[in-house]
Amino acid sequence: MGQSDLLGKIEGKQALVGIIGLGYVGLPLMRTFCKAGFRVLGFDVDASKIERLNAGKSYIQHIPGKLIADLVKQKRFSATADPQRLSEPDCLIICVPTPLTRMREPDLTYIHATARTIAAALRKGQLVVLESTTYPGTTREEVLPILEAGGLKVEQDFYLAFSPEREDPGRTDHTTETIPKVVGSIGPASGKLAVALYGQAIARIVPVSSCEVAEACKILENVYRCVNIALVNELKLLFDRMGIDVWEVISAAATKPFGFQAFYPGPGLGGHCIPIDPFYLSWKAKQYESSTRFIELAGEINTAMPEYVVHRVADALNERSKPLKGSKILVLGLAYKKDVDDMRESPSVHLIEMLRARGAEVEYNDPHILRTPRQREHDLKMKSVTLSPESLAGYDCVLIATDHSAYDYEMVVKHARLIVDTRNATAGVKASKRNVVKA
Ligand SMILES: NC(=O)c1ccc[n+]([C@@H]2O[C@H](COP(=O)([O-])OP(=O)(O)OC[C@H]3O[C@@H](n4cnc5c(N)ncnc54)[C@H](O)[C@@H]3O)[C@@H](O)[C@H]2O)c1
DSSP states (O other), rough: HHHHHHHHHTTTTOOOEEEEETTTTHHHHHHHHHTTTOOOEESSOHHHHHHHHHHHHSSSSTSOHHHHHHHTTTTTTTEEEEEGGGOOEEEEEEEEOBBBBSSSSOOHHHHHHHHHHHHHOTTTTTTTEEEEEOOTIIIIIHHHHHHHTTOBTTTTTTTTEEEEOOOOOOOOOOOTTTOOEEEEESSSSHHHHHHHHHHHSOOOOEESSSHHHHHHHHHHHHHEEEEEEEEEEEEHHHHHHTTTHHHHHHHHHHSSSSSSOOOOOSOOOSSOOOOOOOOHHHHHHHHTTTTOHHHHHHHHHTHHHHHHHHHHHHHHHHHHHOOOOEEEEEOOOSSTTOOOOOTTHHHHHHHHHHHHHTTOOOEEOOOOSSSSOOOOOOOOOOOBBOOOOHHHTTTTTEOOOSSSOOOOOHHHHHHHHHHHEEOTTTTTOOSSTTTTOOO
């Protein structure tokens, strides 16, 4: 099958779309392509996910099980762990993880493994697109040689592009369909096909001149957030000493109709992207004998935030003649951000570990995470406790780490003895806030 055949199949929505990695990015993307009228074959190495999907169940809170069940029933979506089936789809989209190693260097093992399994099944006329966030150069330097090792040539026999995922889980005002899609490719034939594919399912496509530009674009977006969050985190510490409320300052500054975008401080960075992706670029910069000082400084400030919060908790308890050691502390919110069920890199995990290390008895509540899953580097083995006026009154301190909308902050303020609020979540509470300390 040649370029024009594939283009025809894409434009007629007859192309079978393969999505590799059915996680927080892959599943919403599957929904988007199915909604646009394509059939999707999903791939994952996690057999339990495959089993659940084919049984019409979801494991991601904002993707309803009913939607999966309907798509499976209508034979528009199925999932498999069989890598030999990678030759079936016309288009393959890679959405596998890109974490950091223990030494905080890019861990491309998932991308390499995926590229190798695709290479083993690659046939003429397939389009491969990498969506995983990574440093500029990955698609050309890492993925392309693996795919070409079997003898097929890019731009002639198969096509290769990079299009960054810009998913923001938990958001309702923008969806995968409405977020403009940046597409960069190895060459013009690949670009034309990738633009055509996404153009069938997503409202606006932004073609750029190369994979490297598309890769760099995603990293720029995340560096921008990381640096600006570090800025307000640093200012929070200063303003706190000066007796100024940083949240009030930000909301006043945000009234400027141009030239200012509000970022908010917090207990530290979390999630799969902002704490990790900038370091992909820092690592790559070394190859060019360049440094990325903004990224390093932002990382330093943001990773120190949990320590600051723990100090604030200790100080607030001290004011009440209580040592941290032996105090009962309830952490509200385990997810890394509001209204999601994802606790990857969550600062709450660090807070719990640091408070425990100082002798506190820590429990948590999170309506979205009823028990803690085992993570790559942490295994808290905890269960969410129930929240009631009586239970709140039983803690020496309630630490608000994530500002989930489900919480009744009036009740928390009314019944907790002491609250340390890292998110300004109690701002709208009408009751007396004498027991609230902002951190
Ligand atoms: N989660 C987000 O909000 C978000 C937003 C933008 C970009 N990203 C980027 O998207 C990529 C995926 O992130 P995610 O949050 O969806 O991760 P995830 O962990 O939720 O999902 C990844 C999936 O890939 C599977 N997988 C791993 N190796 C595989 C292999 N060799 N073959 C097939 N499947 C494999 C895993 O089992 C998992 O189900 C990352 O690069 C991330 O940085 C994530």
